[in-house]
Amino acid sequence: ALLIGVAVGGLVALVAWTLRTHGTQGRLLFPYIAAWNILWVVGLNALRVPLRPLMVGLAACAVVFPLALIAPAYAVPAPLDTLPNTAVPTSIRWGSTVELVGYEVAETTARKGDFVEVTLYWRPRRPTERPLSLYVHLVGPGGIVGQTDTYLGAGMRTTTQWQRGIIYPDTYRIRIDQPIPPGTHPLRLEAGWYRSWEQARLTAYGSDGEVVSGLSLTIGELVGE
Secondary structure (H helix, E strand, C coil), rough: HHHHHHHHHHHHHHHHHHHHCCCCCHHHHHHHHHHHHHHHHHHHHCCCCHHHHHHHHHHHHHHHHHHHEEEEHHHCCCEEECCCCEEEEEEEEEEEEEEEEECCCCEECCCCEEEEEEEEEEEECCCCCCCEEEEEEEEECCCEEEEECCCCHHHCCCCCCCCCCEEEEEEEEEEECCCCCEEEEEEEEEEEEECCCEEEEEEEEEECCCCEEEEEEEEEEEEEE
């Protein structure tokens, strides 16, 4: 009964966390694995399931899955020397820190629950002492309808590590998770950098040296139903 309570309590806690945040993490269930493993073995033993072949299969999965599934999912795109022909050139810089030299986003029509994929091409001007955070927002008629806040390369290429002059492509899949009013509305993309430890956005400048809000462009339409 205690083990079942721990296992079920973990699931309830994960659901409660997910309902209160923009994302969730399966690793939040790691503290409850011990309870599940014991219950699993007891159940299989009661059903007289042969455990040795099962354990061999699980061991094989433990070796293969990290190499065949997990590593490719977290692979970071290789740095580039030049902007690819498929990207739209642009020039927005955040002080002496980083410059956005291009972007790729397909013209899209999206509804609630859809994902919008965006690739941004960053060229560092210098590394930073502390890692800066990036925001990418999808904006509809009533405000932000989808967003991601992250480090470059999902944390594997923070601004403290990057090399000056190299172009780093970074792709983001953003889910539209807010209700859309009936009809069609412009869908805008906004992106910029900020210091997470003080919640202060970095000032962005356009190619003419004027202060801008960062990357801001219409990329398609939102459809409300």
